[in-house]
Amino acid sequence: MEYLVNGVLTSHLPCGDRAIQYGDGLFETIAVCNGRIEFWQRHMQRLAAGCERLAIPAPDATQLLAEARTLLKGDNGVLKIIISRGQGGRGYRPATLAETQPTRMLACYPWPDHPAANLTQGVVLRYCTTHTTLNPALAGIKHLNRLEQVLARGEWHDSAIAEGVMSDMNGNIIEGTMSNLFFVRAGQLHTPDLSNSGVAGIIRAVIMELAGRLSLPLQCQCYSRDDLESADEIFVTNSVIGIWPVCQIEKRSYPLGEITHQLLDGLNNRRLQKGEHESV
Amino acid sequence: MEYLVNGVLTSHLPCGDRAIQYGDGLFETIAVCNGRIEFWQRHMQRLAAGCERLAIPAPDATQLLAEARTLLKGDNGVLKIIISRGQGGRGYRPATLAETQPTRMLACYPWPDHPAANLTQGVVLRYCTTHTTLNPALAGIKHLNRLEQVLARGEWHDSAIAEGVMSDMNGNIIEGTMSNLFFVRAGQLHTPDLSNSGVAGIIRAVIMELAGRLSLPLQCQCYSRDDLESADEIFVTNSVIGIWPVCQIEKRSYPLGEITHQLLDGLNNRRLQKGEHESV
Numbered sequence: 158m159e160y161l162v163n164g165v166l167t168s169h170l171p172c173g174d175r176a177i178q179y180g181d182g183l184f185e186t187i188a189v190c191n192g193r194i195e196f197w198q199r200h201m202q203r204l205a206a207g208c209e210r211l212a213i214p215a216p217d218a219t220q221l222l223a224e225a226r227t228l229l230k231g232d233n234g235v236l237k238i239i240i241s242r243g244q245g246g247r248g249y250r251p252a253t254l255a256e257t258q259p260t261r262m263l264a265c266y267p268w269p270d271h272p273a274a275n276l277t278q279g280v281v282l283r284y285c286t287t288h289t290t291l292n293p294a295l296a297g298i299k300h301l302n303r304l305e306q307v308l309a310r311g312e313w314h315d316s317a318i319a320e321g322v323m324s325d326m327n328g329n330i331i332e333g334t335m336s337n338l339f340f341v342r343a344g345q346l347h348t349p350d351l352s353n354s355g356v357a358g359i360i361r362a363v364i365m366e367l368a369g370r371l372s373l374p375l376q377c378q379c380y381s382r383d384d385l386e387s388a389d390e391i392f393v394t395n396s397v398i399g400i401w402p403v404c405q406i407e408k409r410s411y412p413l414g415e416i417t418h419q420l421l422d423g424l425n426n427r428r429l430q431k432g433e434h435e436s437v
Numbered sequence: 438m439e440y441l442v443n444g445v446l447t448s449h450l451p452c453g454d455r456a457i458q459y460g461d462g463l464f465e466t467i468a469v470c471n472g473r474i475e476f477w478q479r480h481m482q483r484l485a486a487g488c489e490r491l492a493i494p495a496p497d498a499t500q501l502l503a504e505a506r507t508l509l510k511g512d513n514g515v516l517k518i519i520i521s522r523g524q525g526g527r528g529y530r531p532a533t534l535a536e537t538q539p540t541r542m543l544a545c546y547p548w549p550d551h552p553a554a555n556l557t558q559g560v561v562l563r564y565c566t567t568h569t570t571l572n573p574a575l576a577g578i579k580h581l582n583r584l585e586q587v588l589a590r591g592e593w594h595d596s597a598i599a600e601g602v603m604s605d606m607n608g609n610i611i612e613g614t615m616s617n618l619f620f621v622r623a624g625q626l627h628t629p630d631l632s633n634s635g636v637a638g639i640i641r642a643v644i645m646e647l648a649g650r651l652s653l654p655l656q657c658q659c660y661s662r663d664d665l666e667s668a669d670e671i672f673v674t675n676s677v678i679g680i681w682p683v684c685q686i687e688k689r690s691y692p693l694g695e696i697t698h699q700l701l702d703g704l705n706n707r708r709l710q711k712g713e714h715e716s717v
Binding site: 293 | 456583
């Protein structure tokens with residue numbers, strides 16, 4: 158497979174890159190759908206925020222877009238962008254911001270063949286035993302330290318289970334292994350607070366905005382498994398899947414509800430709206 | 438710089454390696470001193486324990502030793518070994534253990550030129566604001582998700598400060614950015630419990646054994662900053678530095694005490710002892 162590393166088509170990265178040595182960087186996973194690079198600006202804003210948090214110089218979004226366009230082969234796919242702190246010697250100490258020469262790495266993957274029923278009939282979730290890590294310095298951003306997701310996703314092999322719910326070690330539910338978590342209870346929308354743990358997804362932010370436009374009351378705080386289980390509707394989100402309604406968590410079933418459908422319609426409109434996206 | 442990747446001298450790693458994508462792997466940093474590859478067996482045991490935790494097939498230690506010997510150019514240096522889950526497609530899901538083909542990557546760095554006074558006069562420490570992450574699934578092992586250490590080490594540029602003390606977000610002191618932490622109080626040796634956070638170092642384990650042989654009472658539990666500050670002696674350890682006595686943490690000074698010296702003598706004896714090490 159070919160990657161675009163600092164503008165050069167290659168299949169290899171220098172061994173001294175700090176992405177390899179320490180997971181010292183960030184990434185974005187972007188849906189490319191019917192010729193639209195979806196929510197490009199939002200992805201670039203999150204990437205820049207992550208770079209600021211890690212003291213890595215933010216990439217030039219115009220250059221990244223140009224590079225993405227040279228790499229994209231068709232109208233549909235998944236664009237992955239990695240930004241690392243670049244090469245360095247042994248030792249954790251990062252170069253100063255002025256001295257840092259980040260690595261940018263782009264790849265385009267085929268659109269995943271998730272079952273269409275995930276959207277129409279909902280998906281089955283399980284609970285993971287692997288916890289999300291607690292660290293306010295790393296929470297919210299999409300950094301490259303993703304062992305917790307790898308271990309959690311390795312917990313099951315049953316293809317009937319689409320996603321796993323992860324909690325932190327204090328028992329707060331945080332997110333799915335590859336998605337954010339929402340639930341509706343008594344007409345109110347809820348999503349876990351991610352100040353100490355978890356990745357704040359792009360679609361999560363869009364859904365939170367949509368809730369405001371639909372005058373749907375939204376709460377974002379700490380929740381237990383009991384809170385989730387007493388929900389009327391549950392759904393998960395990410396940039397590639399959009400929204401998947403949840404029909405079951407372990408033994409308990411949930412209806413595909415009205416509010417989930419409203420938000421799904423709202424999201425689909427936003428995915429078609431001009432101004433939010435870039436063309437391939 | 439040249440690395441040995443799966444037995445081949447190269448400077449590059451395939452972009453699809455999961456070390457790059459997720460920090461999905463482990464590493465060891467091993468002192469090579471006067472022709473001895475120090476505590477080889479212990480490093481291999483920790484690496485195997487880490488592989489078991491991450492469900493990565495453990496490398497063949499005999500093969501790794503043979504590869505290390507082809508790479509080592511002299512009698513002194515720092516050998517770094519990285520084991521990753523190998524190549525994979527997009528997505529967190531790891532291959533099954535049977536399908537996993539790990540990547541092994543070896544590098545030899547020059548011996549670092551730390552000031553000799555670090556050992557004879559002690560070092561100055563500071564407190565870091567970046568927390569260690571809390572996650573029992575990842576605590577103790579030397580995995581590649583090391584952003585917390587990178588951020589913590591990036592907090593200071595004053596070369597008079599040798600190391601930073603990190604705490605978890607519950608206020609428990611855990612370790613240094615690149616070292617483990619010990620302190621002596623009222624004739625008792627203490628080191629933080631690493632069940633939920635931190636890296637369990639090889640020298641830390643040797644020191645804990647030495648304490649037993651010296652009939653020095655040892656406690657390993659949760660400690661606050663106050664516990665550390667009320668210590669009679671403090672020292673930090675890692676495989677390259679061995680022991681550095683601590684003479685100062687921020688404004689507070691500490692004597693280089695008797696027990697630290699006993700443990701330093703004990704460690705030096707172990708570094709010379711036959712059977713513990715491999716030759717280059």
